[in-house]
Amino acid sequence: MGAKLVEIKKEKRGKKHVLLLAGSLLLAACFLLGATLLMIDISALLNDPLNQISATAVSAANGNTKSGETGKLGTKPDVQTSTPAVEPLEEAAPVLAINTLPSSSPSSSPSSSLSSASPTPAKSVSQPLKTAALTFDDGPDAKFTPKILEILKKHNVKATFFLVGTQIEKFPEIVKQINDEGHTIGNHSFSHANMNKLDNEQIKTEVDKNDELLKNILGETTSFIRAPYGAAPEYLKQKLQAEGRYLVAWTVDPRDWAGTSSEKIVQTVKDTIKPGGIILLHSFGGRHLDHTVEALPQIIEYLQQNDYSLVTIQQLQEIDEKKS
Ligand SMILES: [Zn+2]
Numbered sequence: 001m002g003a004k005l006v007e008i009k010k011e012k013r014g015k016k017h018v019l020l021l022a023g024s025l026l027l028a029a030c031f032l033l034g035a036t037l038l039m040i041d042i043s044a045l046l047n048d049p050l051n052q053i054s055a056t057a058v059s060a061a062n063g064n065t066k067s068g069e070t071g072k073l074g075t076k077p078d079v080q081t082s083t084p085a086v087e088p089l090e091e092a093a094p095v096l097a098i099n100t101l102p103s104s105s106p107s108s109s110p111s112s113s114l115s116s117a118s119p120t121p122a123k124s125v126s127q128p129l130k131t132a133a134l135t136f137d138d139g140p141d142a143k144f145t146p147k148i149l150e151i152l153k154k155h156n157v158k159a160t161f162f163l164v165g166t167q168i169e170k171f172p173e174i175v176k177q178i179n180d181e182g183h184t185i186g187n188h189s190f191s192h193a194n195m196n197k198l199d200n201e202q203i204k205t206e207v208d209k210n211d212e213l214l215k216n217i218l219g220e221t222t223s224f225i226r227a228p229y230g231a232a233p234e235y236l237k238q239k240l241q242a243e244g245r246y247l248v249a250w251t252v253d254p255r256d257w258a259g260t261s262s263e264k265i266v267q268t269v270k271d272t273i274k275p276g277g278i279i280l281l282h283s284f285g286g287r288h289l290d291h292t293v294e295a296l297p298q299i300i301e302y303l304q305q306n307d308y309s310l311v312t313i314q315q316l317q318e319i320d321e322k323k324s
Contacts, residue, residue, distance in 0.1 A: 130307055133159070139163055141167060160224070160312045162226040166191055184224065185214065186224035191206065224245070224313050249278065252268065
């Protein structure tokens, strides 16, 4: 009996071994299966964050334009940020259309004779001011330009004069006066040519000759160019872009050169001015520019009464740069 018992025990042990073996095999199989599933999960987890990281790196590169790795993506914004000159070229008005002044607003704030107290400094600190730019094309001359300068001085307003080379040659003293009185001077070509009808070499001459004249009188030329008739061929845009200069358009055109009445000139300004607006007027070359001279004080008074700060194109551009 004793031996049988032992044998049975042995048998039982043997069966136990078999059971244990089978069990552990099953466990091992389960473990392997589980492990494989786990591995897949882990690799999936690993892949995901990896993807996310590289994705954020790309978008960060896109946003900041300073990633080295994502060169292709990084170059696009680079091109955009490094070409502030392009946008003013293509759409000067929208780019220069700014309706706020920084708190440290330049002396241009019209703390003029009109606003008796001086509400402008307080305003520029607490709330943004609306800006508008008066521009006068085709001068200088000895008749209308001095009258316009006188009105601007009386109202303590700075404006921008886009000068034509042939007129600069005739009236260098007026060019000096415009500059000395704190206005911005712009290049309006040498001979007021329609540049859409010129070849590249002729376009270059139109711009460069004006530059030379201004340099001779003022010691430097200007960053601002307005194409006669707004005709700006691709070559002109490329040339100005390469030189880091701005092509300036306009947003308000009262057609003062066409003999429009002063009432109509003022009305057009009232009807179409918006913050950041650029008003196109003339100081020479029109049919009845005495209408312009007559309208100018009314335009200034209307704009100031409606909280516009009158700025030069230079100031508009500086404000624009500070904002971006
Ligand atoms: Zn013109």
